[in-house]
Amino acid sequence: MDRLPPIIAIQSIAKAFPGVQALAGVSIDVLPGELHAICGENGAGKSTLMKILSGVIADYQGEMRLAGRPVRFRGTRDAEAAGISIIHQELNLVEQLSAAANIFLGREIRTWLGFRDDRAMDEAAGRLLRELECDISPRTLAGSLRIGDQQLIEIAKALSLQSDILIMDEPTSALTDAEVSRLYRVIERLRKRGVTILYISHKMDEVFHLSDRITILRDGKLVKTLVAKETNPREVTHLMVGREIEALDFGRERTAGEVLLRVENLSLPWPGHARGWRLKDVSLELRRGEVLGIAGLMGAGRTELLECLFGAASERPTGRIELLGRPVAFRHPREARDAGIGLVTEDRKRLGLFAAMNVGENISICTLRETGQAGFISRRRERNMAAATAERLAVKSAGLAAPITSLSGGNQQKCIIGRWLQTKPQVLLLDYPTRGVDVGAKAELYRLIDGLVRDGIGVILTSSELPELLTVCDRILVLAEGRLTANFARGEATEQKIMEAATQARPVL
Amino acid sequence: STGSSGPAQPAVAKPTVKRIVFITNGDDPFWSTCRAGLEEGEKLHNLAAAGLKADFDLNSGGAQGQIERLRQYATQDDVAGIAISVVQADNQAIIDELLNLQKKGIKVITVDGDVNRELYRDARPFYIGTDNIVGGRTLGTATKAVLAAKKVDAGGYVQFAGYTDNDNARSRMNGVQEALGAAYVERDRMADDMDHQRARDNVRNAITNHKDLVALIGIWAYNAPAIADVALETSTRDKFVIGTFDAQALAIAAMEKGNIDVMVVQNPFDMGIQTCRLMKAMLGGDEATIKEMFPNQGQPDGDIYTTGLRVVVPSADSPIKPELFDAKVVEYLLLPDFKAWLAKYRLTDS
Amino acid sequence: MTATPGQGGPRSIPFQELALVAAIVLVFVLTGVVDRNHTYFTSFQESAIIVLRNTSLLGIIALGAAVVIIAGGIDLSAGSMVAFSATTCALILVLFADPADRRLLSVGALGVFCGISGGVLAGFLVGTLHAWLVTSIKLPPFVATLATLVGLRSFARAMCEFITRERWGSAAQQININTPFFRMLKEHGVWISTGIFLLLAVATWLVLSRTVLGRHIYALGGNEQAARLSGIRTENIKWFAYCFGAMTASIAGIILMADGSVAQPVNLARGYELNAIAAAVVGGCSLQGGVGTVLGTVLGTLFLRLVIDAVSKLIKSNADVYEGMIVGIVVALAVTLTQVRQLTRSGGEFFPGIRGLAAIPTLAIAAGLLAMMSSANVELLKGRMVLFGVGVGIVTLLVLSAVKLLETQRRQTR
Amino acid sequence: MTATPGQGGPRSIPFQELALVAAIVLVFVLTGVVDRNHTYFTSFQESAIIVLRNTSLLGIIALGAAVVIIAGGIDLSAGSMVAFSATTCALILVLFADPADRRLLSVGALGVFCGISGGVLAGFLVGTLHAWLVTSIKLPPFVATLATLVGLRSFARAMCEFITRERWGSAAQQININTPFFRMLKEHGVWISTGIFLLLAVATWLVLSRTVLGRHIYALGGNEQAARLSGIRTENIKWFAYCFGAMTASIAGIILMADGSVAQPVNLARGYELNAIAAAVVGGCSLQGGVGTVLGTVLGTLFLRLVIDAVSKLIKSNADVYEGMIVGIVVALAVTLTQVRQLTRSGGEFFPGIRGLAAIPTLAIAAGLLAMMSSANVELLKGRMVLFGVGVGIVTLLVLSAVKLLETQRRQTR
Ligand SMILES: Nc1ncnc2c1ncn2[C@@H]1O[C@H](COP(=O)(O)OP(=O)(O)OP(=O)(O)O)[C@@H](O)[C@H]1O
Ligand SMILES: Nc1ncnc2c1ncn2[C@@H]1O[C@H](COP(=O)(O)OP(=O)(O)OP(=O)(O)O)[C@@H](O)[C@H]1O
Numbered sequence A: 001m002d003r004l005p006p007i008i009a010i011q012s013i014a015k016a017f018p019g020v021q022a023l024a025g026v027s028i029d030v031l032p033g034e035l036h037a038i039c040g041e042n043g044a045g046k047s048t049l050m051k052i053l054s055g056v057i058a059d060y061q062g063e064m065r066l067a068g069r070p071v072r073f074r075g076t077r078d079a080e081a082a083g084i085s086i087i088h089q090e091l092n093l094v095e096q097l098s099a100a101a102n103i104f105l106g107r108e109i110r111t112w113l114g115f116r117d118d119r120a121m122d123e124a125a126g127r128l129l130r131e132l133e134c135d136i137s138p139r140t141l142a143g144s145l146r147i148g149d150q151q152l153i154e155i156a157k158a159l160s161l162q163s164d165i166l167i168m169d170e171p172t173s174a175l176t177d178a179e180v181s182r183l184y185r186v187i188e189r190l191r192k193r194g195v196t197i198l199y200i201s202h203k204m205d206e207v208f209h210l211s212d213r214i215t216i217l218r219d220g221k222l223v224k225t226l227v228a229k230e231t232n233p234r235e236v237t238h239l240m241v242g243r244e245i246e247a248l249d250f251g252r253e254r255t256a257g258e259v260l261l262r263v264e265n266l267s268l269p270w271p272g273h274a275r276g277w278r279l280k281d282v283s284l285e286l287r288r289g290e291v292l293g294i295a296g297l298m299g300a301g302r303t304e305l306l307e308c309l310f311g312a313a314s315e316r317p318t319g320r321i322e323l324l325g326r327p328v329a330f331r332h333p334r335e336a337r338d339a340g341i342g343l344v345t346e347d348r349k350r351l352g353l354f355a356a357m358n359v360g361e362n363i364s365i366c367t368l369r370e371t372g373q374a375g376f377i378s379r380r381r382e383r384n385m386a387a388a389t390a391e392r393l394a395v396k397s398a399g400l401a402a403p404i405t406s407l408s409g410g411n412q413q414k415c416i417i418g419r420w421l422q423t424k425p426q427v428l429l430l431d432y433p434t435r436g437v438d439v440g441a442k443a444e445l446y447r448l449i450d451g452l453v454r455d456g457i458g459v460i461l462t463s464s465e466l467p468e469l470l471t472v473c474d475r476i477l478v479l480a481e482g483r484l485t486a487n488f489a490r491g492e493a494t495e496q497k498i499m500e501a502a503t504q505a506r507p508v509l
Numbered sequence B: 001s002t003g004s005s006g007p008a009q010p011a012v013a014k015p016t017v018k019r020i021v022f023i024t025n026g027d028d029p030f031w032s033t034c035r036a037g038l039e040e041g042e043k044l045h046n047l048a049a050a051g052l053k054a055d056f057d058l059n060s061g062g063a064q065g066q067i068e069r070l071r072q073y074a075t076q077d078d079v080a081g082i083a084i085s086v087v088q089a090d091n092q093a094i095i096d097e098l099l100n101l102q103k104k105g106i107k108v109i110t111v112d113g114d115v116n117r118e119l120y121r122d123a124r125p126f127y128i129g130t131d132n133i134v135g136g137r138t139l140g141t142a143t144k145a146v147l148a149a150k151k152v153d154a155g156g157y158v159q160f161a162g163y164t165d166n167d168n169a170r171s172r173m174n175g176v177q178e179a180l181g182a183a184y185v186e187r188d189r190m191a192d193d194m195d196h197q198r199a200r201d202n203v204r205n206a207i208t209n210h211k212d213l214v215a216l217i218g219i220w221a222y223n224a225p226a227i228a229d230v231a232l233e234t235s236t237r238d239k240f241v242i243g244t245f246d247a248q249a250l251a252i253a254a255m256e257k258g259n260i261d262v263m264v265v266q267n268p269f270d271m272g273i274q275t276c277r278l279m280k281a282m283l284g285g286d287e288a289t290i291k292e293m294f295p296n297q298g299q300p301d302g303d304i305y306t307t308g309l310r311v312v313v314p315s316a317d318s319p320i321k322p323e324l325f326d327a328k329v330v331e332y333l334l335l336p337d338f339k340a341w342l343a344k345y346r347l348t349d350s
Numbered sequence C, D: 001m002t003a004t005p006g007q008g009g010p011r012s013i014p015f016q017e018l019a020l021v022a023a024i025v026l027v028f029v030l031t032g033v034v035d036r037n038h039t040y041f042t043s044f045q046e047s048a049i050i051v052l053r054n055t056s057l058l059g060i061i062a063l064g065a066a067v068v069i070i071a072g073g074i075d076l077s078a079g080s081m082v083a084f085s086a087t088t089c090a091l092i093l094v095l096f097a098d099p100a101d102r103r104l105l106s107v108g109a110l111g112v113f114c115g116i117s118g119g120v121l122a123g124f125l126v127g128t129l130h131a132w133l134v135t136s137i138k139l140p141p142f143v144a145t146l147a148t149l150v151g152l153r154s155f156a157r158a159m160c161e162f163i164t165r166e167r168w169g170s171a172a173q174q175i176n177i178n179t180p181f182f183r184m185l186k187e188h189g190v191w192i193s194t195g196i197f198l199l200l201a202v203a204t205w206l207v208l209s210r211t212v213l214g215r216h217i218y219a220l221g222g223n224e225q226a227a228r229l230s231g232i233r234t235e236n237i238k239w240f241a242y243c244f245g246a247m248t249a250s251i252a253g254i255i256l257m258a259d260g261s262v263a264q265p266v267n268l269a270r271g272y273e274l275n276a277i278a279a280a281v282v283g284g285c286s287l288q289g290g291v292g293t294v295l296g297t298v299l300g301t302l303f304l305r306l307v308i309d310a311v312s313k314l315i316k317s318n319a320d321v322y323e324g325m326i327v328g329i330v331v332a333l334a335v336t337l338t339q340v341r342q343l344t345r346s347g348g349e350f351f352p353g354i355r356g357l358a359a360i361p362t363l364a365i366a367a368g369l370l371a372m373m374s375s376a377n378v379e380l381l382k383g384r385m386v387l388f389g390v391g392v393g394i395v396t397l398l399v400l401s402a403v404k405l406l407e408t409q410r411r412q413t414r
């Protein structure tokens, strides 16, 4: 295998963005037909490298050889012409267009008159989706699809090119395990066809399940390229972060206190949808000092559940919610905030960050009133409070005045958690806080959560990564199609059991 | 080319040359004729010799625009005199600025559009221009004559203008109404805010809305072609008598085609000339000329110099006859003669 | 602006268009009946011609505006562009005509041809300028076209003065066009402009709904980044959109010039850009981009103009005073219509909190004043106008307050 | 509109403001020197007063526009709001005055008080209406304020005609104000309006940069969803922003009415909204929201007005012909300035592809025509104007082509 000449030879490629050196002299050889995983912390430069490889970024230093020939892509079209296609980390769909239109966007099929041939495209798209074992109609609007299905559209789009080099940048970040295993099967088929795949993921199990070789980046520099069979997750993560991650088991000897939050028969309608509800008769309680995990497939309604508890749901939920024994019905996040609840949203960029503000302002946004009197802000106290929080959470940044956008994903997440810690919440709702966060940062977040519950607040945590839930949570509830289908205590839960509960539609309780 | 008469002045002219600035109330072609007159007067009365030059400033900004300009000129110390066609006769702010200019020793007169004489007569020493109420009466009389000739002794009519409560528009309309008398009912006075497209739509709507119309009266210059065109396009020309003010190129063309029965034409060209004459006299302290222009100064309306009105009719067989009008005020012209006069001064409008 | 998902998506657009058709028929019939002269029925043709003339003129510009809006941009400069192209065309005629001939009678076929193509070319150049400012200088479309909105008109004025001064010896602020060709154009003004409008509409429809370019325009408006990452040359799409917008405006400019047989840069087509945008919006184009149809735009324009005309039929004199209100209300209502489903479904309240409480008197006062003023045109209300107005105001107040109460009730019970 | 990340971000704002100060000084000195009367030096005070008067008037509106823009909205209705509040105030005076007294001399203190508070209240109501349309009816701000832009003015006209007809027997389209109080106001017009302007500026500055409300306004403009999920009552913030915008406009309306001693709804303050937005944008406010400062806005307004005034000093008469061009160019340049760093550093080309190729002649032609027209004001160029214009055009063409070539070179070498 190693005897073959590399199909892609990346030679000392460097790319600088204003402020950051995203890549510094990275050289990688990718062999034909192999699945080559790229690992690294947030901001290591993985996506940037892939963007260069797929012609999205055209100005960079260094050179690239494709099957021996030097190439320099001006745009994505050049790359596609050269047989390289990419599935981007972020969803890039036009919500107003149909699934088929999105799949063939930029490469529309024409009739002999030069007009668009929508029927042909619909048929082709249907075929691709079936290949992905996905049953959505090619005519449905992309905007009305669930995140998971949207991700699958992206994959179908990349596959439609039939290219012999495929780049996947965190394709599973929005997929459920079921969909992930579907994707695995697709990948297998592709590899049989001899397609070379570059695969980026923060999930070690995926990396080791799929890849032949693993290249590790750190701070835009190449650390090492390893053969998968000759290494192990521990070594890889070590190389990624440059230090050991003690995979210690959190939550030992934590003791749950009185009930903070009691939810009875919470239901959330979903007008104009066959199912009719996003949540149905959900009952749960959260005790002081415990981490309550919520598992479920994409679209199961985890986000909606947290949104309901936080008074941020699009519809008005029915049912009963008690906070410390008092019944509450929040109509606005403000009321929830004042009552002592905090929500760290799933979609950091869209729902969390204020890109135009600096780190300090992002941390203090919820607690400005506390800083001064009569609606005025005391800059000094604001700064002190923010500084204290940043220190407590060990936010790595060039000071509070640094623009929030200059921080890595994990640190941005810490800032948002810090924002809510400043409100001294009783209950903290964390909606998949480790999404797209690298291993190092994840470990820190786990430790942080552990510390918080020990200080006597209650945490509800959702995640699509079961090991994470199993590590951090004292109890794990499972949502399936908006209903609670299981309730495991620490210890009795296994990935197997959770998946069973998550995939069954009818409630057992 | 007479570039020097342009909106902009040579930046290196000697500062000893003082400017007389003429500020208009709008940007009608009417004013191009007046400007031509001003340039003519500049030569005729040899302003250059007196270290003067006339400068034409078209204001398309309404009252605010005029106020703004008057303030500007108050700061520029090469401005010796201001001749202005006041856009709002009752506008106190404009009056204030006029007085302020005179306090600074700048000579101010009004041309074509005067201040409200009951209230602000002393805001300017002299006025040069048409007597709009007389103008209105003249047009009314002429229109009535044509109606009579058509054996139409009753019916409605509509008057069109830019702003129906602008002073000269109002007095013209009142004059028309007065002269047409009670036999004919004024159905509407339609304002178009000086939007030419809307001027046309107004005529269209008037025709569809009022079934008994016998006459359409254009009060401002651009209303004339608007009326003629619409009458033509709706092939209702023969239903109406069309009388208009001023003579835009398009209006003249329309009258040639027989689409306008009568035009009451002011003489902006003469206004320009007289402005130069008066200004020179005022600045040069030439009492004789002033006396000559305003013989009965001090008496009522002794501060008014009326430039002639002209009634222009298509041809000699028009029912409108010279004897209808007071020859002292009104000059009766057939279209060909009028065009000849225009040609003499290379003018297109009046 | 908060995105309104699904708004005007394929499913909802027919709704919008059907609603417009219904509204158009309704307005037509109602006006025909209520109008004292029943003008719409008695003299259908004249009325139709008046409406057609304005519709086609506005519609041509609206098509351009629609394409730009669908592509996710905005073009505020249409009105000035109209004036600019008209002036350009007129000035070219001036140059071709004999200096003594200020009525431009002596302009031959060549002159006319150069004039027209000059005007259209001006549109192309301005469109290119917009695209350049937006794509290369990275100005927000609003700013770029705001700059040309104010810039182009004054540019046209300056050119007009300069060229006439050089050519005729005395500067003119407006140029009268008696050129035979344009007189002819004017004679058949309605039919020609309507023809051009329909032609353009069909062409635009073809492009938008049948070609790849059209798909890319929607994609660009819907999600620019996605479009770019799909290998679409978004800059070129924008180039097309802005050129199309400017060129439709310039065509309208030439028609307008012929129709008025005068080119007057100062106030020719002032504010048309807003009417065009309004028409497109009424037709269901979303300012967030990616949503809108040609049919909708055409219907929107027709509806807008019809309503305006209807009012001038009902209020016999000085109807133009009310035109603005009509347009404003129509626009607000039309866009509300596109949202109405979201509004009702999401149990959203109409008058939430103090904010809502404050909105109620506002609406009541507006309603009252409107009633009072419009009552001036109704015979039997003469003299009782103030009473009537106050009455309507109070009724509105009560009704809205009731709504508010119900909403509060409902939220309590939940 | 394509987001321009980091534009006017915390660090770059001082730059913007310093640049403006420099520009202001430059324009002042240059004009003072070039102007043949050296008016700026010889009669500094009068000139200053003129500039101040216009600056303060526009500035008051610009402050409102800035707050709305920073809050992520847009208010197109300012100009109409000015006319509306002026008309409201005037009509209240009419009602207080004796019907025979059309110059409103007989209006007492009470009448004046009611008039002024009526005008300001009108602002508050309109602002509330905007907030209601945007938050409850979910109209995009552009649409909502577009509707009021066209609606309010005609509403004002209708009211004016109606009330004057009822009160005086004959409808008037404008109301002259000779009420002693407003005469007095007019006497000290500059100082009062400047005072109000500065007062408002300081207040706005305090709110924006020192209060929680202000921070929330930035947050709302920066990321509405996140703001809401951070427990900010975004609807109320919008309510404040739109009310502030409308009320500043209505204050300006009353000042303008006093200054012109006339309330003329038809064309009072037409297009001021765009000048106000332009001033805010020149001052560094980003239309994407979340970015902008009071100081910047004030400087932007001053700069804009100063340039306009300077031109009217240099071009002695009919300067307003060029005003539009000035504003347009200033706006385009100012916003370009805020981007210039991104442009250069991200290796962006100025004339990429055919698009760039097409832009070059466009710019060359514009430059040529501009040169030709402005050359009319220079003695020694008389007669050679066309030559000069063509020359400049060609030079521009060559220079830009050279740039284009270099860029192509550079991308080749890469
Ligand atoms: N368009 C851009 N402008 C400025 N900086 C950027 C841009 N894109 C990436 N960066 C910076 O370049 C560095 C590498 O980014 P990149 O997205 O490649 O990291 P990554 O390895 O993909 O991280 P993640 O695992 O979160 O996807 C980061 O510091 C990021 O902030
Ligand atoms: N059909 C849909 N239409 C509109 N929004 C949707 C739809 N489905 C999901 N969403 C939104 O997308 C986000 C996440 O999608 P989803 O419903 O899968 O949440 P979830 O069940 O919590 O799953 P996850 O937490 O893994 O994203 C939520 O904010 C949800 O409101």
Ligand SMILES: [Mg+2]
Residues within 6 Å of the ligand: A046, A047, A048, A089, A169
């Ligand atoms: Mg990445």
Ligand SMILES: [Mg+2]
Residues within 6 Å of the ligand: A302, A303, A304, A346, A431
């Ligand atoms: Mg979720």
